[in-house]
Amino acid sequence: MIPSGLMISAPASGTGKTTLMLGLLAAFRAQGIAVQPFKSGPDYIDPAFHTAASGRASFNIDTWSMESARIEGLVGNADGADLILAEGSMGLFDGVAIKGASGNGASADIAAHMGWPVVLVLDVSGAAQSVAATALGFKMMRPDVTLAGVVLNRVASPRHEALVRVGMEQAGVAVLGVLPRRSEMELPERHLGLVQAGEQENLDQILADAAAFVTEHVDLDAVRAAARGARDHVTEPMKIIPPGQRIALAQDNAFAFVYPHLLAGWRAAGAEVIPFSPLKNEAPDSNADSCWLPGGYPELHAGKLAAATTFRDGLRAFAETRHVHGECGGYMALGAGLVDKEGVRHEMAGLLGLETSFAKRKFHLGYRRATLNAAIPGADAGAQLRGHEFHYATILEEPDTPLAQITDSNGLTVPETGTYRRMDGGGQVSGTFFHLIAEGA
Known part of the structure; x- marks a missing residue:
């Protein structure tokens, strides 16, 4: 009930x-x-x-x-x-x-x-x-x-x-x-x-x-x-196509912005979520099928992330043969460098060419609709997704292949497309400032 x-x-x-x-x-x-x-x-x-x-x-x-x-x-x-x-x-x-x-x-x-x-x-x-x-x-x-x-x-x-x-x-x-x-x-x-x-x-x-x-x-x-609206039946939570059977998920104070309904939907579909902490210098589980870096506050921990060589080396090795995807803060961490609010540049994973800066902050906020140019873990090329964007980062350089066609809630094109790069070993790295909420046109 x-x-x-x-x-x-x-x-x-x-x-x-x-x-x-x-x-x-x-x-x-x-x-x-x-x-x-x-x-x-x-x-x-x-x-x-x-x-x-x-x-x-x-x-x-x-x-x-x-x-x-x-x-x-x-x-x-x-x-x-x-x-x-x-x-x-x-x-x-x-x-x-x-x-x-x-x-x-x-x-x-x-x-x-x-x-x-x-x-x-x-x-x-x-x-x-x-x-x-x-x-x-x-x-x-x-x-x-x-x-x-x-x-x-x-x-x-x-x-x-x-x-x-x-x-x-x-x-x-x-x-x-x-x-x-x-x-x-x-x-x-x-x-x-x-x-x-x-x-x-x-x-x-x-x-x-x-x-x-x-x-x-x-x-x-x-x-x-005063409460109302009781229902006499239970609607089962919907399954969500997971990014893989075994998902390495970055989880700590730098990467905490993942929606609970996504995790519940992945698990309901039979997937196993394996957390790891980049701030503790942990690498993604080598037996996972895909790696997902959520949004968060990498800008507050940029120095620590830059020094986390085990995390960075493990992530690079993982990406050679499997899919890695980052959302917002996770996207920034996959890039080449991040400039903090004091103007200091910190080396990131270097799996994408993205350079971002918080020294020149610009507010980005709003719903987003994305049509994928390439597959990401859990969604095929051509898939239509709904989500939102919420960050202060400024893009200094975004040289890789555009990941998606993205519009706002009024149907206007948004320039932040995200990017992807295919790896020599068959893997793929992708990222976007778009946070996934649900699939659908």
Whole structure:
């Protein structure tokens, strides 16, 4: 049985969604309630925090990149849980202009499709009764999206709370919680978002504090009672064609950006995933069929990667006879060199001619659709894939053969095609700034 659920969302980024989400997950877990977390939209960092807080693997669900059947299959991972909580991305109704696989990527699409009411987090600093107009607008924006209530964040005083509550009562909007201003609850960030869960030395304490904070200031019983959308059947998670039967997967703080649903889909298809750590100077397993280097933060560890000769030599030997693929940070690590933000160039694996720089940063963000010019592990030439791009790297040189034809969510051509190179021993090395989410036109 798939339990009922809620979408935790907000009018915009930076309002406190993640703080509330983690606090709810940890608080319910402390009560013995099994909560299945999800993340709406392309995000690698939040799901790791969800997993730490809930004790259950969190999965991304996204209507621009995924067909409805895939979304429902991923929701099937909630079988056996008592409650579903999904964290939205950006604002509730924020998405792209042109519809994708099953929607425009807005969290509201997921809420409507699954029947999950929305808990709206409102930053009420600098306003009082007027905040109710925002809540009322969100309540009325889409008839197929239900507003369960609001959690007021950054409330300055009891008087401030009373004034906001008056407005909410007039608008007919339930107040499910009131979070006072508390700067120490903010999670540390860097250029691609929150500092990764695996890098938080005091993560257990952060989660315990979030649980205590939310338990004190949110009506947990009312939140749980507001959940809807329970299903009387279980949809099996969809298998995904794996990059090989045995996949060597780079996994550490430099290469952590791989979607949980991909790993689960590969394993569901019978593949074995064999992690290794380039930062620990480990080479990919020589018995693997393919090697996959996910995105991450190679720019923060460029010196260490440049000195990891066992990793580099092992990767080069592996690539001579088998396929190696890198996404974003993994692509940069496969290149010839990486210039850090101080302007220092570090030698990378040299399997591709790519040169990248963070000394001249340029922000790249958005959904991407790719048509492959050549095969990559798990997808043939001509395959159409959906994903996204999110990085600050500047390409200085990209001399190898273009890997794909890539367009954005509006169908406009994107110049970052990725590249590939065939090796003398029959292997192939490929890479792209495109992060795979799902196959499909």
